Amino acid sequence: MPRIQIDGKPVEVSDGLNLIEAARLLNIEIPHYCYHSGLSVVGSCRMCQIELEFNGRKSIALGCNTLAADGMQITTTSDEIRSIRRAVLEFYLQHHPLDCPICDDAGECDLQNYYMEHGLHDSRVDLAEKKHKHKVIDVGPTVVLDSERCVLCTRCVRFCREIVGKDQLGVYGHGSDAELMNVPGTKLDNDYAGNVVDLCPVGALTDKDFRFKRRVWYLKRTPSVCTGCSRGCNISIDWETSRSYKDSGRRIQRLKPRYNKMVNEWWICDRGRYSYHAVDAPNRLLMPISNAEEREHGVSIIAVLARAAAKIEAVIDQNGPASIAVLGSAHSSDEDLFMLKRLFADHLKVQNIDVNLPGEANGSEDQILMKADLAPNRRGAQAIGAVPWGGEGQNGEAILEGAREGEFEILIIVDHDLTQYLGEKALHKLRKHTGYILYLSSHSNGMSEIADDVLPLAMWAERAATYTNFQGRIQRTSQAFDPLGLATPEWKYWYELAAMLGCKCDYETPQEVFNAIGEHTESFKGLRWDDLGDQGLMLTDAPEPAYRKIQCPNPLPAY
Ligand code: SF4
Ligand code: SF4
Ligand code: FES
16 A cells, blocks of 8 residues: 655555545545546546656656555645646647637536636637637537537547447547547447536537536535436436526436446436436326316315225225235335335235336346336335235236226225226226225326326425335435425325324434334344435345446447
């Protein structure tokens, strides 16, 4: 373990660490463009130069391609280094179009930031003499390139080659004519294309979805977890609600990857990146919907829950819990599923409980991040026990079959739109034979049209919750903003219903529900909300998987 000094501060670093990473351990940021912790080192931008004293010799070295060695003394802020950085910056800004006022990256651009920290020079090139390059280049379905802003760091090129294994961007031409372009015959259309916008250190690559939507300094950031598939990539929600006149009230402006070494490192897929549009979709359910007579006048949540409680009580009194079936959802959080189990399985002794249905939609899967299972919490549902139980319990498939034959008087359904699973005839039979259907959903759909009562669900950005990914890692989402309309987290409905049915629980918050899971559920034993931190924790019976670098199995060689 080399011991080195950076700006006079001693630090011991692990073998093989470069000086940019070593300095980060001391919260010292060495300016850089081409270096990215997740990509190969090319040492091309020259921005990371530092003063190095080693073995009695002084030199100027690159922070990115110099590995820490015992006894090194590094200076990152001397007059000489500052003047080198200023010169490098002047070179980069020589032909810069100075269009920061209309650039999406303004406020988070490393050209701007470094200029303010190290440049502050006047341009020696007259505006009229500046060299022009191509602008607004449509490099792919989601990304636009402005070549005049590009500093040719090749991060985007290396990302495509090394992480995705596709050659879709390259630098062509020489000297001041060099430009980033699509590799001839290709488009930037891989499933991870949006990441090039995140890793571009300047405003050269912008996201069509975010372009000109918000200035970044208006955005608020909330840590969360993508619920787009069972991987559970860590994300930040960048949101803003005070300018609702723009974009039809869209609250989430963009999702960004959040580093988690064991889940997604620095990346997310585009399926997850753009999944947030569902949160403010026009078909969000904003209030409870009830049966035909009440549809016109509206109905309160309490009235729906009271009716459901009365029906459940009556059916259990007359025919026992076997005449009730519950189709929960693997899209629900751990807290939702725990309260569902607590109420229906533990208290009411309903055995027909499942979250799995035959024919649930699958997505594409690869060996980078994307999982075919689009449900974020199937592992959590299993661990909590939202499954058929007691020997008599029927699984999702059997519940659907039984419902068509009139086996159940009450069906409780979360999220599943059965109109997508069943043919018209089967659906008609199910509806005809089931006395009462209570449906919980975040969006209106075919099922919300035919259920007797419908309750609106809050979505992941509107609530704090935990989800357990396919490996068994429990991770937290945080509430960014209030739910739309009367939408409510699922566990709260079960909590209220439980109270009406004589099952008193003492939970006010999702944190308290999670802590109760830690007390009552074997795989969560001893875990508490506060311990989960921002990187999550494994189920107590799931081993921590070995670290694997997130990249395709056949990366192309470094650029
Ligand atoms: S577009 Fe951005 S990431 Fe790509 S080479 Fe240019 S500056 Fe670097
Ligand atoms: S891989 Fe899955 S969890 Fe990760 S960003 Fe994509 S959809 Fe979301
Ligand atoms: S970061 Fe070292 S040369 Fe670019």
